Amino acid sequence: MRSWCCLLCSLLLQLLQLSAEPLQGNKPNFVLMMVDDLGIGDLGCYGNKTLRTPNMDRLAQQGVKLTQHIAAASLCTPSRAAFLTGRYPVRSGMAGHFRPGVFFFTGSSGGLPAEEITFAKMAQQQGYETALIGKWHLGLNCESSEDHCHHPAAHGFTHFFGIPLTNLRDCQPGHGTVFQLHKYLPMRTAAAVLLSVAVLHCSGVMPVSRRLAVVLLPAVLAVLAAVVGFLCIIPHLNCVLMRGHVIEEQPFSSENLTQKMTQEAVDFIQRNSERPFLLFVAFLQVHTAMFASEAFRGTSRHGLYGDAVQEVDWSVGRIVDTLDGLRLGGNTLVYLTSDQGAHLEEVSVRGEIHRGSNGIYRGGKSMNWEGGIRVPGIVRWPGRIPEGREIDEPTSNMDLFPTVVRLSGAEPPPDRHIDGHDLMDLLESRAETSKHEFLFHYCNAYLNAVRWKPRNSSSVWKAFFFTPDLSPPDGHGCFHTHVCFCTPEAVTFHRPPLLFDLSRDPSESTPLTPHTEPAFHAVLAAMHQAVETHEGGLVPVESQLSPDKLMWKPWLQPCCSSFSRLCHC
Numbered sequence: 001m002r003s004w005c006c007l008l009c010s011l012l013l014q015l016l017q018l019s020a021e022p023l024q025g026n027k028p029n030f031v032l033m034m035v036d037d038l039g040i041g042d043l044g045c046y047g048n049k050t051l052r053t054p055n056m057d058r059l060a061q062q063g064v065k066l067t068q069h070i071a072a073a074s075l076c077t078p079s080r081a082a083f084l085t086g087r088y089p090v091r092s093g094m095a096g097h098f099r100p101g102v103f104f105f106t107g108s109s110g111g112l113p114a115e116e117i118t119f120a121k122m123a124q125q126q127g128y129e130t131a132l133i134g135k136w137h138l139g140l141n142c143e144s145s146e147d148h149c150h151h152p153a154a155h156g157f158t159h160f161f162g163i164p165l166t167n168l169r170d171c172q173p174g175h176g177t178v179f180q181l182h183k184y185l186p187m188r189t190a191a192a193v194l195l196s197v198a199v200l201h202c203s204g205v206m207p208v209s210r211r212l213a214v215v216l217l218p219a220v221l222a223v224l225a226a227v228v229g230f231l232c233i234i235p236h237l238n239c240v241l242m243r244g245h246v247i248e249e250q251p252f253s254s255e256n257l258t259q260k261m262t263q264e265a266v267d268f269i270q271r272n273s274e275r276p277f278l279l280f281v282a283f284l285q286v287h288t289a290m291f292a293s294e295a296f297r298g299t300s301r302h303g304l305y306g307d308a309v310q311e312v313d314w315s316v317g318r319i320v321d322t323l324d325g326l327r328l329g330g331n332t333l334v335y336l337t338s339d340q341g342a343h344l345e346e347v348s349v350r351g352e353i354h355r356g357s358n359g360i361y362r363g364g365k366s367m368n369w370e371g372g373i374r375v376p377g378i379v380r381w382p383g384r385i386p387e388g389r390e391i392d393e394p395t396s397n398m399d400l401f402p403t404v405v406r407l408s409g410a411e412p413p414p415d416r417h418i419d420g421h422d423l424m425d426l427l428e429s430r431a432e433t434s435k436h437e438f439l440f441h442y443c444n445a446y447l448n449a450v451r452w453k454p455r456n457s458s459s460v461w462k463a464f465f466f467t468p469d470l471s472p473p474d475g476h477g478c479f480h481t482h483v484c485f486c487t488p489e490a491v492t493f494h495r496p497p498l499l500f501d502l503s504r505d506p507s508e509s510t511p512l513t514p515h516t517e518p519a520f521h522a523v524l525a526a527m528h529q530a531v532e533t534h535e536g537g538l539v540p541v542e543s544q545l546s547p548d549k550l551m552w553k554p555w556l557q558p559c560c561s562s563f564s565r566l567c568h569c
Helices: 002-020 054-062 076-085 119-125 178-183 187-203 210-238 257-271 303-325 397-407 520-536
Strands: 029-035 064-070 129-135 159-163 241-243 246-249 277-282 332-338 377-380 389-396 438-443 446-452 461-468 491-501
Touching (some): 029 397, 119 277, 119 397, 159 257, 257 277, 438 520
Parallel strands (some): 029 277, 064 389, 129 159
Antiparallel strands (some): 159 241, 461 491
């Protein structure tokens, strides 16, 4: 009789445990968080002593901290394309040969091609509910203002609440003109045309009739007026907040925006607590223009930038606490990263320093020095991934694609090359070394540098084929152009390449030479061979960042009202 009672009690306990935990089968959930322009040196768990990031630090304590986690690009658009697809952005056409290397207009026609497959689309096919909350920056329209061919929904995200472009300075009143667009728009060209015509006329080489001058001058002035007018209305055009396919605010207000997006994430988790879900939270912070909710303003020792970092940390804590409160933590892989390093040239028009820290690493955003591409990488999965570990092996933001795809029950598509590698063997201690023997660092579509971690070696070699021309020359950024460029006139080529061993010189302070490194020529020969093999496997594709794809096209412009009201709602 006693044995039957014990058996009955055991069954009742099992039933109670089952009723307490949401039933989701064997499929894990995914909460993937990407902070914009966050430096690796901004987090306490990566060595910061002056910013308070307790929630991100707690994630690292409860999971694994990756110390050589590398973004596939040092700018937003190509880095995010690589993250979602597991492929170098040059493979999808999300890297160009021109300035700039990202989308500047919601009315551009470029974007993540329909042929590309994201981990969200693969998870969606496996029955997952999927959501993107925050920044997209991978295009919107192709042929009309409402076709939404590049919209997150076209790439596997059932739910979208966020901005299709990025957080520009003009989205914050009083922060200045949009990304200093005078560097890209044709005002200088128009002035040069006027000057050239005047010189040719005065020299007698090309006499210009008074009638032609009367026609030419107003035409050029009209172009300049159009540009100025365009700059005046651009805040309304580019600062778009969408819910699904509908514009909710234009221009959006950043006041409490992180709070709203955090609540959106919490609501999504609560709605889907009994089914598998994938949530991608792409924070607008800490990209310029800086903002922080009232509750966080003045709370840090690093001005508005520090306030924004600490608000992101609060948001991370709220999202993770929601998971744990619903007892979903043991069935959820949580990942936190940044799309690239901190933007070192970021200074407001009022002279405020709005940049983060890349720690001991050289360079920052838009550069392939370690400070531009070595980013935070934290993964937590209680009961599945050991707590409090550090992994000092090369990993990539492209690794999330095969990791998520396989855990969701699918396999990476066999019809394309996937550059990322499944992280689970490393995370669960089944492997001690990374599957990335070589990593290729692109600056736009130009192959800039190569990283090599030989098997059974502690060395991590890195060779630069060119480096950006800094301004001032002895400085640490390109302050004359706000970001460093990759085009030939903006860089210095190195033959032989600059070679570093990151295991001995992580700050990339002293290039090696044949005199200081006996293996100099052998290392470069191996890297050149790897480059040849890599480039031989690239298939030519249409660039999504060509001048034609980048330019503003009025007929593609999303607008919540008539243009006569300047798209204001």
